Amino acid sequence: MLNLLAQINTMKKYLLSVLAILPLMVGAQDFYRCYTHEALQHVEASNPGYIDRVNEIFERAKLAEDFNRDEVYTIPVVVHIVYDIDEKNVPDSVVYNQIASLNADFRRLNEDADNVRDTFNTIVGDTHIQFALASIDPEGNPTTGITRTETEVESFFDFATIAEDVKSTADGGIDPWDQEHYLNIWVCDMSIFGFVNILGYATPPDGLDHWPPDATTGLADGVVVQYQAFGANNPVPLEIGAETYEVLGRTLTHEVGHYLGLRHIWGDGDCTEQDGVDDTPNAESQSSQDCDITKNTCVDDIADLGDLPDMVENFMDYSAESCQNSFTHGQIEIMRGVLEVERYELVNGGAEASVEEWNTLAPEIKLYPNPASGPATLIFEETGNYTVNILDETGKLIQTYRTNNEINQLTLDGLSKGFYMIQISSLEGIRTEKFIVQ
Ligand SMILES: [Zn+2]
Structure with a gap:
């Protein structure tokens, strides 16, 4: 019942x-x-x-x-x-x-x-x-x-x-x-x-x-x-x-x-x-x-x-x-x-998120020379549509490019000496790596 x-x-x-x-x-x-x-x-x-x-x-x-x-x-x-x-x-x-x-x-x-x-x-x-x-x-x-x-x-x-x-x-x-x-x-x-x-x-x-x-x-x-x-x-x-x-x-x-x-x-x-x-x-x-x-x-x-x-x-x-x-x-x-x-x-609560793990999802890149004092070369392991952001040490966006080229020349114009991050983004994920301008 x-x-x-x-x-x-x-x-x-x-x-x-x-x-x-x-x-x-x-x-x-x-x-x-x-x-x-x-x-x-x-x-x-x-x-x-x-x-x-x-x-x-x-x-x-x-x-x-x-x-x-x-x-x-x-x-x-x-x-x-x-x-x-x-x-x-x-x-x-x-x-x-x-x-x-x-x-x-x-x-x-x-x-x-x-x-x-x-x-x-x-x-x-x-x-x-x-x-x-x-x-x-x-x-x-x-x-x-x-x-x-x-x-x-x-x-x-x-x-x-x-x-x-x-x-x-x-x-x-x-x-x-x-x-x-x-x-x-x-x-x-x-x-x-x-x-x-x-x-x-x-x-x-x-x-x-x-x-x-x-x-x-x-x-x-x-x-x-x-x-x-x-x-x-x-x-x-x-x-x-x-x-x-x-x-x-x-x-x-x-x-x-x-x-x-x-x-x-x-x-x-x-x-x-x-x-x-x-x-x-x-x-x-x-x-x-x-x-x-x-x-x-x-x-x-x-x-x-x-x-x-x-x-x-x-x-x-x-x-x-x-x-x-x-x-x-x-x-x-x-x-x-x-x-x-x-x-x-x-x-601000301290819960940890796998930003590092996330990074492994975007294709590998090569950036050289690093440290750089002039233009640098950025190579993607795979072709695709990428957004390339250059951020300063605090995460502030300094430059942004879009590219589908495998090999890219970055002029790094106007960057003063110091630590930077290059952030590559595609639909597969985001990868952030450090580089130095000297
Ligand atoms: Zn709604």
């Missing part, structure tokens, strides 16, 4: 979710690119005042004094893969690729960065925020920064809980690692009857102390991504209805933007709603996978620039991943403000 009741309850719960979601599945393209806005409203219903708190934090982040604009913050990451069948057990190679493209997007090392329209050139930039898989777990043991949990749960989506069960061992998922010190990313299935429903959702910064992992009124801190939308080299295609969508890893870029305090560029409303960022052009609505560069749906008054077209290049829009390539300076300031206040412990 108990069993039967439990079964009926589960069915009811399931039916409820299906009914609520059914209208969304009518058109092939109807799915949630991101559920963060809806998730906040969901929490607000049971936890009044929550959205006000998130807004307060957002305003405070804007005011945070960013003394160290060029300091590179590294966020330790743990990726939790939760699967019931093999195709959801996303391989390590996909995780590495996803972290590499997350880094490329945040450091403006993405190969398509130059595709941004000239009109936005002066407002886009490098966040100086990067990500590395954790090398030490919360107990102090060495780790790959990837956990794998086999589960009985086919799909974690539930209208009552979104997909919060994936964040709980007791509910078939896996408990988060200490959220003050690690960015937790869960990769799982949130589909409904096999239909992809939500690509991802994230928690913006809130009073983190008040969010125990088993919190029932709030969302457990972190990011959740639908498994097919994770990693550009994911062997499982992202198919929704009859369409196959190109995945470039930008669901995670977008969700981490929310996690670091950003809102959707159209302000989740019409032209009267703003995203709270001064330099992002407003839009009447999200761009629904569209990359239409002729659209200018709202009148803006952006300092020195006035009215700008809708910015489909922005990671916080819903444009197709292939036309997204940029964060703006205003967005960057908010994310850095969050890391300096609300999520301070994340980059």
Whole structure:
């Protein structure tokens, strides 16, 4: 009897979710690119005042004094893969690729960065925020920064809980690692009857102390991504209805933007709603996978620039991943403000991330002479598209080049004597090596 009741309850719960979601599945393209806005409203219903708190934090982040604009913050990451069948057990190679493209997007090392329209050139930039898989777990043991949990749960989506069960061992998922010190990313299935429903959702910064992992009124801190939308080299295609969508890893870029305090560029409303960022052009609505560069749906008054077209290049829009390539300076300031206040412990809390290990993923380079007193030669072991950054001892970016040549001459013009780092980035990873100018 108990069993039967439990079964009926589960069915009811399931039916409820299906009914609520059914209208969304009518058109092939109807799915949630991101559920963060809806998730906040969901929490607000049971936890009044929550959205006000998130807004307060957002305003405070804007005011945070960013003394160290060029300091590179590294966020330790743990990726939790939760699967019931093999195709959801996303391989390590996909995780590495996803972290590499997350880094490329945040450091403006993405190969398509130059595709941004000239009109936005002066407002886009490098966040100086990067990500590395954790090398030490919360107990102090060495780790790959990837956990794998086999589960009985086919799909974690539930209208009552979104997909919060994936964040709980007791509910078939896996408990988060200490959220003050690690960015937790869960990769799982949130589909409904096999239909992809939500690509991802994230928690913006809130009073983190008040969010125990088993919190029932709030969302457990972190990011959740639908498994097919994770990693550009994911062997499982992202198919929704009859369409196959190109995945470039930008669901995670977008969700981490929310996690670091950003809102959707159209302000989740019409032209009267703003995203709270001064330099992002407003839009009447999200761009629904569209990359239409002729659209200018709202009148803006952006300092020195006035009215700008809708910015489909922005990671916080819903444009197709292939036309997204940029964060703006205003967005960057908010994310850095969050890391300096609300999520301070994340980059100053001493959790170790495997930056060194990460380095081994990018192809080998040869740089000679080293020490150098004039031009130097840089040789890549493999051909590819590379971004070459020269950083000073403090990590400040001094010069940047893009190349697909195997052999490159670096003039090292204008570098005074001292220690430098050369950072090579491709979609395979980032490699940083020291060199000396004498
Ligand atoms: Zn979103």
